[in-house]
Amino acid sequence: xxxxxxxxxxxxxxxxxxxxxxxxxxxxxxxxxxxxxxxxxxxxxxxxxxxxxxxxxxxxxxxxxxxxxxxxxxxxxxxxxxxxxxxxxxxxxxxxxxxxxxxxxxxxxxxxxxxxxxxxxxxxxxxxxxxxxxxxxxxxxxxxxxxxxxxxxxxxxxxxxxxxxxxxxxxxxxxxxxxxxxxxxxxxxxxxxxxxxxxxxxxxxxxxxxxxxxxxxxxxxxxxxxxxxxxxxxxxxxxxxxxxxxxxxxxxxxxxxxxxxxxxxxxxxxxxxxxxxxxxxxxxxxxxxxxxxxxxxxxxx
Numbered sequence: 445x446x447x448x449x450x451x452x453x454x455x456x457x458x459x460x461x462x463x464x465x466x467x468x469x470x471x472x473x474x475x476x477x478x479x480x481x482x483x484x485x486x487x488x489x490x491x492x493x494x495x496x497x498x499x500x501x502x503x504x505x506x507x508x509x510x511x512x513x514x515x516x517x518x519x520x521x522x523x524x525x526x527x528x529x530x531x532x533x534x535x536x537x538x539x540x541x542x543x544x545x546x547x548x549x550x551x552x553x554x555x556x557x558x559x560x561x562x563x564x565x566x567x568x569x570x571x572x573x574x575x576x577x578x579x580x581x582x583x584x585x586x587x588x589x590x591x592x593x594x595x596x597x598x599x600x601x602x603x604x605x606x607x608x609x610x611x612x613x614x615x616x617x618x619x620x621x622x623x624x625x626x627x628x629x630x631x632x633x634x635x636x637x638x639x640x641x642x643x644x645x646x647x648x649x650x651x652x653x654x655x656x657x658x659x660x661x662x663x664x665x666x667x668x669x670x671x672x673x674x675x676x677x678x679x680x681x682x683x684x685x686x687x688x689x690x691x692x693x694x695x696x697x698x699x700x701x702x703x704x705x706x707x708x709x710x711x712x713x714x715x716x717x718x719x720x721x722x723x724x725x726x727x728x729x730x731x732x733x734x735x736x737x738x739x740x741x742x743x744x745x
Contacts, residue, residue, distance in 0.1 A: 446549040447586035450484045450578060454562055458745040460602040460623055462571025465559045469587065470547045472579040473608050475641040476629065478667050478716050480703025484578035489530045489547040492709040493523060498542035504534035523711060552586065556593040563599065572600030572622070581609035584616055591620035606640075607647035607654075614650055615657075624660045625695075626651050630671045631679040639670060648683065655687035662687075663695045663745070666730060668722050677730060681737035693740040696730055698722050 448470040456464045471487035472479075483490045498521055504513045505521075512527035513534055521542075535543045550558075559573050566572050573594050580587045580603060591601050602623040605614065618624065628647065630636040636644035654660060662684045666672050684694055699721050707714040722730075727743045734741045 445586055445589060446551050447555065447583050447590070448487055448489075448547055449550050449555065450481075450547050452558065455565070456574070459574040459576065459604065459625065460572060461600065462569035463562070463565040464571045464602075465562045465566075465573050467555065467559065467573065467575050467590075469575065469577040469580045469583055471582040472577055472606070473582065473642060474579065474606050476665075477639055477670065478665060478699055478719075480700065480706065481578070482703070482706055482710055482712060483546040487582065489545045490710060491523065491525070491528055491530060491534075492544045492546050492706075493521065493711065494542050494544065494709055495521070497540045499540050501539070503537040503539070504543055507533045507537045509533060525711060552589045552593060555590055556597075559594070559599075560597060563597065566599055570600065572602065574602040574604060574625075576604035576625075579606050579608070581605055581613050581617065584609070584613035588616045588620060591617065595620050607650045608642050608644075609646070609650065611650055611653060614654060618654060618657050621658060624654055624658045625663055626654065626660055627663045627665070628680055628683070629665060631676055631683065635671070635676075639667075651683075652687065655690045657690075659690050659692050660687060661692050661695055663697055665697045665699065666722055666727065667699045667716075668719060668726075672722070672730065674733060677734055678737065681734045681739055685737050685739050691739065693742050694734055695742050695745055696727060696734065697745060698727055698743070 450468040450470045453466040456466045459466055468484060470484055472485045502515060510527045510529055512524045514522050516522045532545050535545050575587055594601050601621045603617055603621045604625040606627045629640055633643040633645055664680055684691055704714050704717055731741045731743055
């Protein structure tokens with residue numbers, strides 16, 4: 445069994461207790477307007493072009509068998525992403541790391557051995573492994589198998605999910621995790637679809653079911669002007685308050701622009717590039733609002 449993995453981040457101190465290794469899976473059913481990791485949306489690899497590294501040597505132009513890479517009249521590298529078949533030959537000849545394939549296939553055994561390299565740090569700090577994405581439930585069989593191996597090694601495990609998946613697929617993964625991070629983008633299904641591309645009925649139903657099985661942290665991305673209304677935040681807090689004793693807290697995650705460069709590397713336009721992140725005072729105000737519903741609240745992950 446092989447899984448499509450975007451990246452592995454080591455020595456993380458968020459997304460779970462202690463020092464953690466984060467595994468980012470490829471593929472996501474949502475297309476959130478504010479997504480900071482567009483390179484994880486597709487299940488297949490993506491070709492990233494880091495223009496600041498490029499010396500315009502044109503080795504990639506000569507190497508591309510599909511003639512998908514050309515030098516424009518302005519003297520810049522242009523990539524026809526409809527022609528590109530992700531063969532990686534351009535990446536191999538690039539001496540300046542201006543081109544990179546985002547995503548590769550790994551077996552459960554390979555990935556398990558990789559994350560176990562950090563096991564001394566898990567044990568000393570009470571840390572572990574967190575699987576995110578993308579949306580890891582899109583590869584539920586692989587993720588379940590990986591987490592099962594981690595639990596055999598007595599490693600604390602956590603999952604980050606948008607919740608938009610078949611309950612049966614999520615349930616299989618829940619059998620092998622200690623902690624669940626669950627995103628709720630908006631309580632109004634119509635608005636949720638506008639913001640993410642999908643409605644939210646499945647999301648909310650899965651949150652209710654999952655909270656009966658594992659400790660859960662509800663995460664709300666705070667996107668100014670899109671989902672930060674008092675009505676939406678109060679409705680989300682009231683929903684979370686009914687999840688029972690397994691609800692640990694709500695985390696309010698302020699919008700940021702860290703993903704802007706990822707869109708540039710994919711040759712895409714970031715729709716929210718002009719949106720300003722909320723300031724500390726505003727986030728404190730929202731925190732107080734959500735806490736009024738009797739739930740524990742934290743700003744940031």
